[in-house]
Amino acid sequence: MSRRISDTLRLLGEQLDPKRRVVRAGDLIYRAGEAFDNLYILNSGICKMVSLTADGREQLVSLSFRGDWLGFDGLADGHYGADAIAMDTGEVWSVPYQTLLDVSKVCPEVLHALHTSMSKAIARDRDSLMSVCTLPAVARVADFLLNWADSLADRGMRTDQITLRMTRAEIGNHLGMTLESVSRALSRLARDQVIGFATQGRRDVQIPDAGALSAFVRRHLSAAPALLQ
Amino acid sequence: MSRRISDTLRLLGEQLDPKRRVVRAGDLIYRAGEAFDNLYILNSGICKMVSLTADGREQLVSLSFRGDWLGFDGLADGHYGADAIAMDTGEVWSVPYQTLLDVSKVCPEVLHALHTSMSKAIARDRDSLMSVCTLPAVARVADFLLNWADSLADRGMRTDQITLRMTRAEIGNHLGMTLESVSRALSRLARDQVIGFATQGRRDVQIPDAGALSAFVRRHLSAAPALLQ
DNA sequence: CGTTCGATTGAGGAAGATCAATTAATGTGG
């Protein structure tokens, strides 16, 4: 899988000749409301998508890792629907949507990469909804950590220790709970030995055994009624 | 907008020569886990996507209306990620993904229609997450009704009276609350005169003034902390 | 006309929010 993502990135880099930009934590990649022109590909680093409603509600709607595309949300109505913000040093490639279409005609793999990435984005968004709707707070945090670790694993990175580049407030916002609940959940997970904290600072989370963390989630399902037919 | 959707459907019908199938409430369009081959286009009727986890959690992840495409979620890993179930009598078109790609080469509009639809799906999924994460139960139900009405409006249909083809349990599942909370929320909305119930049966909801319903949501925002940078 | 399924409503309880105080990490200017 790590191979897959690197290979895809190499292909895209060669075929699309994207504009490359180095970003640092906090840098804006695009802003909600801006005219849609480019799609972005995250070559390295981590990104968050933050959506803001007219009535002032703010939501961290998704996270992106190496190989992910950004900006789909702007395609339909010609304007991006959220802010894309770097959470870390990284490199972002940008490609005009039109260029992408042109290249796709001679290189179908590029189009397939786009579709695969959009499909994954949809699947991930649904997983988020599932998590928020069906899991109690502690399990939601555990599930969040598992998903982060999975994302790293897909990219061939270590998953026994992950560095969350987010505050408790951001995590809570993304998971639909308060920062205090996030903190309590993490303390609980640490007390139950399914996660650990690194020596310095509590933003580094150790996951010695993903299976145990996964089992923790299963143990904390609140008996939900079936929907069925 | 209604024009747009009809026009797009006509184009797709002509260009793709899809297989057409009439479905009735409860009919399965595709099943989670099935091999991905086709994309589906909803020519009429309403559809729900239901996702099921390994540990038995069930989630109504999204709803689809006339003109929406179904099946994107299967593109990335070759298997559909949810069940697609008709909630009403309707007609579903199916098109092999490969056919779609072939036609796209001679008719770029088709590809653009696909991308637009995927982009909208992503935007809608994010709206769902936003709603679940930032709104209290009553407001969530109100927002749900507003979104449904908007979907109808986009298709040129009446929005002052909508027929929910869902039980309270299904609505609750989709919105992350119990069926009792949905019932109480609807009673509350009716008491506050922002919705009404039709003479017969309580599945028909009248929305005399969408603005008033929208204002109700705004009045019931729980003061949330800002995320900012 | 009774049976079944869905919806409503009430009472009590629990999960998580809110408020508040403390501690830990991070950053800044001297």
Add this chain to the structure above:
DNA sequence: CCACATTAATTGATCTTCCTCAATCGAACG
């Protein structure tokens, strides 16, 4: 490099929202 200021995180006490359990009512259907 240190004292101080600032921001983030933890933890506790209380309160609110929503869930759970239960009874009743209504609608649909054989």
